Amino acid sequence: MSPEPRRWTFGLTPLRVAALIVLALFAALTFTVLLTNEATFVYTLDDPYIHLALAENLVRGSYGINLGEVSSPSSSIVYPFLVALGLLAGLGDWTPLALNFVALLGVLVTAERVARRALAPHLDRPELPAAAVATIALLASNGLGVAFTGMEHLLHVWVTLLVFLGLLSVESGERTPAWLVVVIALAPASRYEALALTAASVLLLWLSDRRAAILAAVGGALLLGAHAVWMLAMGLPALPSSVLRKLPIAQGIASLRPASGDHVTSWLHGLLRALGNPTVGPLVLVAALCVLATLLPGPRRPASRLAIWILGIVLAQVAFGRFSGYPRYETYAVAVLILATLLVFAPQFAALWKARPAVTSLLLLLAVAAPSWRNLTATWAIPAASSDIYSQQYQLHRFLTEFHREAVAVNDLGWASYRNDAYVLDLWGLGSEAARSAWAAPDPAAALDALVQARQVPLAAVYEPWIAVARPRHWIPIGSMELKFPITVVEGHQITFFATDPARCEEMWRRVAAFAQVRLPPRTAVGISDPTLCTAAARR
Incomplete structure (x- = not known):
């Protein structure tokens, strides 16, 4: 001893x-x-707010991001x-x-x-x-x-x-x-x-x-x-x-089937990325x-x-x-x-x-x-990373809970769902099993749009490059929230707001425009699109 x-x-x-x-x-x-x-x-990441949102519903007796809808994020x-x-x-x-x-x-x-x-x-x-x-x-x-x-x-x-x-x-x-x-x-x-x-x-x-x-x-x-x-x-x-x-290779394990060639290829790509770290x-x-x-x-x-x-x-x-x-x-x-x-x-x-x-x-x-x-x-870099989340994701939370107060589709789950009782559709698939499965569909854009329409989600707030290949063409860009550089942890410097229903485009535009008038952190800037985009979309 x-x-x-x-x-x-x-x-x-x-x-x-x-x-x-x-x-x-x-x-x-x-x-x-x-x-x-x-x-x-x-926090220095948006991810802990997924845990907080899940825990918030666990206290209410539900396992998932949205009350009454099961998910395992x-x-x-x-x-x-x-x-x-x-x-x-x-x-x-x-x-x-x-x-x-x-x-x-x-x-x-x-x-x-x-x-x-x-x-x-x-x-x-x-x-x-x-x-x-x-x-x-x-x-x-x-x-x-x-x-x-x-x-x-x-x-x-x-x-x-x-x-x-x-x-x-x-x-x-x-x-x-x-x-x-x-x-x-x-x-x-x-x-x-x-x-x-x-x-x-x-x-x-x-x-x-x-x-x-x-x-x-x-x-x-x-x-x-x-x-x-x-x-x-x-x-x-x-x-x-x-x-x-x-x-992706875990999908074969979860389904009790051998991993497909696509899963193995995705795993090999991930391995190559890891070796480059x-x-x-x-x-x-x-x-x-x-x-x-x-x-x-x-x-x-x-x-x-x-x-x-x-x-x-x-x-x-x-x-x-x-x-x-x-x-x-x-x-x-x-x-x-x-x-x-x-x-x-x-x-x-x-x-x-x-x-x-x-x-x-x-x-x-x-x-x-x-x-x-x-x-x-x-x-x-802890303070800088926290500033990223405060200036972007926390401000998105403010918009959703103070101005929008309705269902929304996002692809970076966290603050968007925590302390927000409105329905949140996670397009990336962490908080929605249906959305995760939609990415494997022959036409991901149509599959995701079907989910959006089924849930009557009038607004999407997303990193556009993340879903560029799966964004429905009829979604109308009505504004954006930009984070000024340098960026430490967030996945993108700009969140784009899309109206998913042309009939409600002007209503969504007004909400973003109202948010653009409030006091925001120095690193956050909200811009709005030309409102005639909504008028033109409604006529089509």
């Missing part, structure tokens, strides 16, 4: 100091976001329910931030435990370097940045590190802790991507404790099976629309180096099989996961890989730390910062 952590002045330990540093950064960033957005807290089984609990507790819009703050501290504490365990055989007092490594791992993986997205990714990171900690104890010759079996089984509830974590962990556990491996595998299968049965019972696919929309190369390279280092002659170490476990998780993320412009999908892989690198090279790190602690800290910072520059810049 490692020695008790050294007590500092006022009873502070290195871990508590690290937690205070993280808390100070968290508070400073929260204040900066409020300052940037005219005292309104807004979340890539997490458990997160919408956690958000719903926060809403019931009165936390409101702050619920995702509160959940992420808890997960942030959980990641820090678990990372410190892993680092301390890795260094304990080589250092008499590993608590200071362990706290330093944990803090660096948190920041270099964009843990702070992910917290302000309001999404479930940080929960996924925490679950991954807990499994890593448990497997490290098993690989060190200790008895399998019961909590490890539970966490491995429940991991996919955090995000479906964690299915790779469960599979790899069951395989590794099988080598040392077959009973525990079987229990974890059966538990995970029961969890996913029960959720799939529930989805099917509601008339939805076994997998959520978000997974099916973003990973600047994070992928360093991830795979470092994971492979860790495996090679453990194969060198010498006694078997706990890191030997864990390095292969981590390489498998990284490769699964590259092959079947996602990488986006704002780094969040790969955060768990970056965090666990930093700690795995410490585990593999713990003797060398400890020797250098004993000789020159300050130099070791500096070298560690430089080594981690070089391949993690995107994550570090993403943390720095």
Whole structure:
């Protein structure tokens, strides 16, 4: 066992100091976001408002974006329910931030435990370097940045590190802790991507404790099976629309049929895009180096099989996961890989730390910062990213709830649906299974327009390039909302308003024109089209 952590002045330990540093950064960033957005807290992505909208209806007894219409837009089984609990507790819009703050501290504490365990055989007092490594791992993986997205990714990171900690104890010759079996089984509830974590962990556990491996595998299968049965019972696919929309090859799995050639082609295109992401190369390279280092002659170490476990998780993320412009999908892989690198090279790190602690800290910072520059810049860009959402998506929400107050079609679901009781048709298909299926129709434009007409949706507010190939020709552009550059996270600088019914075109135009007269943030500009477009359309 490692020695008790050294007590500092006022009873502070290195871990508590690290937690205070993280808390100070968290508070400073929260204040900066409020300052940037005219005292309104807004997340750095529009996606958490999908969770909030879903949770809002869960509280009312309905599972879906629109009250009374079932849909499954979340890539997490458990997160919408956690958000719903926060809403019931009165936390409101702050619920995702509160959940992420808890997960942030959980990641820090678990990372410190892993680092301390890795260094304990080589250092008499590993608590200071362990706290330093944990803090660096948190920041270099964009843990702070992910917290302000309001999404479930940080929960996924925490679950991954807990499994890593448990497997490290098993690989060190200790008895399998019961909590490890539970966490491995429940991991996919955090995000479906964690299915790779469960599979790899069951395989590794099988080598040392077959009973525990079987229990974890059966538990995970029961969890996913029960959720799939529930989805099917509601008339939805076994997998959520978000997974099916973003990973086409999963459509074959959800339909219990082999993936089609188109699905495989789409997957290959996604794989090529992933390989072009600047994070992928360093991830795979470092994971492979860790495996090679453990194969060198010498006694078997706990890191030997864990390095292969981590390489498998990284490769699964590259092959079947996602990488986006704002780094969040790969955060768990970056965090666990930093700690795995410490585990593999713990003797060398400890020797250098004993000789020159300050130099070791500096070298560690430089080594981690070089391949993690995107994550570090993403943390720095939190206020700018939040400003994007406030200046565009939040203003769209204002228009829909204060001026339109009627059904609308969108292709970027989030603020458009949260705290909006009017019907919202998600043309992209995350919040509407019918819309997702329409994209596979021979004529997507006709299929989507049929949905719009069936739901009597008089207005569409969309990123026009997103649906250019599927936009019905009779939709009339009546205005736009433009976000001034530079853009950090939103998918497009302009939302275009379309009247979908020529008979109501002038009415929709007047609503956009009225919105153009209100006070808007400095980065937001609303323009209106020539009203004669409506007159001409009505005559046709």
